Amino acid sequence: MKKGTLKIAIGGFIHETNTFSPIPTTMADFMNDGECPGILRGEEVIHRLNGGNESVAGFLSSLYKLQPDWLPMATLWAGAAPSAAVPRSVFEQILEELVTRIKDAMPLDGVYLDLHGAMFSEGYPDAEGEILYRVRQLVGPDVAIVASLDPHANVSPQMVEYSDGLIAYRTYPHVDVAETGSRAFQFLEHMLLTGSKPSKSLRQADFLIPAVFQPTSIAPNDKILEHMLALESNVLSISYCPCFPASDFPHCRPAVLAYADDQEAASCAADTLAELVQRHEGDFVGRLYQPGEAVAEALRIAADESRPVIIADVQDNPGAGGSSDTTGMLRTLIAAKCNDAAIGLLFDPAAAAAAHQAGEGAEIRLALGGKSGVEGDTPLEGNFIVEKISDGAVFATGPIFCGVDVALGLMACLRIGGVRVVVSSNRVQMLDTSFFRAAGIAPEQQNILVVKSTAHFRADFAPLAADILLAAAPGAMPADPTGLPWRNLAPGIRTRPLGPPFHPIASIT
Structure with a gap:
């Protein structure tokens, strides 16, 4: 004692x-x-x-x-x-x-x-x-x-x-x-x-x-x-x-x-x-949508709702080692001609810098995102309207941060058709509604919100959501761990619930 x-x-x-x-x-x-x-x-x-x-x-x-x-x-x-x-x-x-x-x-x-x-x-x-x-x-x-x-x-x-x-x-x-x-x-x-x-x-x-x-x-x-x-x-x-x-x-x-x-x-x-x-x-199972399925279901739900439908881009979560720059969900929103839809945070410092150089109201040509080399993902080329620029100094108010300053780096809200993209210069998970607000977007007024997060978004976004859908677009954090090229798990570990056991072919060197 x-x-x-x-x-x-x-x-x-x-x-x-x-x-x-x-x-x-x-x-x-x-x-x-x-x-x-x-x-x-x-x-x-x-x-x-x-x-x-x-x-x-x-x-x-x-x-x-x-x-x-x-x-x-x-x-x-x-x-x-x-x-x-x-x-x-x-x-x-x-x-x-x-x-x-x-x-x-x-x-x-x-x-x-x-x-x-x-x-x-x-x-x-x-x-x-x-x-x-x-x-x-x-x-x-x-x-x-x-x-x-x-x-x-x-x-x-x-x-x-x-x-x-x-x-x-x-x-x-x-x-x-x-x-x-x-x-x-x-x-x-x-x-x-x-x-x-x-x-x-x-x-x-x-x-x-x-x-x-x-x-x-x-x-x-x-x-x-x-x-x-x-x-x-x-x-x-x-x-x-x-x-x-x-x-x-x-x-x-x-x-x-x-x-x-x-x-x-x-x-x-x-x-x-x-x-x-x-x-x-x-x-430990649940429904995972392909990108097109997720957007179609979100549009169906949103037609009868006044609150946004949240689609989680679960495989591109920077909070789990994802690049936060994949374009799969963004392409799907554009192809579906969605209106009042927003996605973030998309990590692209070069795009954020170009938006700041052009200024609010300008139209710029970009090859947006898709620069990390994730299989099945490429930059999205298009013309974007710069709706808002910001220094990315955000006071995060949600239950995860509970009132602290977060630096997102230079950021911008870019619009293509009816879709708004929140671009950041620091790779940060979309887990606080203040990140959308810092880009001039009122999340509760959107039909669809796509968040690059696996689960942390639920703390601040679930209270305003009509529904939450989980989408498996390309990303570095597969929703099914079986798809990863394991080498060093313990022998016999099932790589998903009730899934196949792991058999090692090499050991840690």
Whole structure:
């Protein structure tokens, strides 16, 4: 049991890696201030992250409220938008600085890390396992280490071994990120005040769940979440991570983590929830439309509705490593001669710059989007009217961001026929209605809204939608993971619910 003023190091290193993404990851991605605020050092961590729906914000809020005499020792926080594998040189440089800053803050009573759980680096497929290992090697066995995770984490035994607690967000869309940071603090506080190390239990499922069918607002994860919350009354913490099904790594699979004051309670809770997930395997399915089918159905519904129909362009989600520049859904809207339809965000810095140079009201010729090399996708050539230009500095108000500034870069609203395209210069998921509004579009007044997002859009868009349709246009995040060229999954893992088992032909080198 510890008393008095305790020192807690706070840091973070976040990347959700789609190992099949065509978008390379660079050091610049961790430094740019876009959806993530870039690399933060020392007091910058507290200044930039202490507010909004951030894990660090929730952790700090609880620390200040519950233990105002404890000292938060801010170290380093780095995050980048999802993309391909993190180069080893980038991973090593950021991790070395994080560890050095933690060392400079020693002696410590605890360490809190804001992690994702699905980072893959060249040389370190289990990147979070490596992060936790190095921090544990530095601080020793007696210092408490607690981390928050995204539920799309691919949880490995090494991650569990070198930490004392891994606490995942409960919801998808992730509206409880700050709340998770608060729970992580309370878990750490319990350890430090009781002087105890919790027992832990990890269980892994043997099938992949397509991300598009993972939201906790729809079946079966709504019921799984309900059962998990009931189970938590008997343990210190229980987390369910449906996995990120686009990381070619043996521990890419759903996982359940339970912590309790005794091993029997932890094991019992983990077994119960894991068995429930397995029983629901066949329920992780839903209707996916081809682009033409989705637009035709949206037009049919919109004819009798005053609210917009949302079409999710689920395979081109930049929040899962997509390029956010594919043109499949845009072409379909144009071909169907849709009116009062809008699509975004389409990532094309050159088009945004051309719109700014031409000015509002101008007509410009563009080869829009389609530059990332996604199979089956090409730029869309046409004449566009520049309806609005913006610097892309947006105050995001929806439940994901909860009132923070987001930098979309130079942006523009381009119109072709009755279709408006919101073009951005930073690759950011369309998960907040303010992104449309920043381009001069009132989303509630449209007939059809196409959003480049898999599920996060539901938090802010579902309340204004007449219906939500899921469309499978070309993109880097297949709705069916079976279509990915896997090499390193664990043998026997089913690549979709009730689907074929994986048989490896090569191993990680």
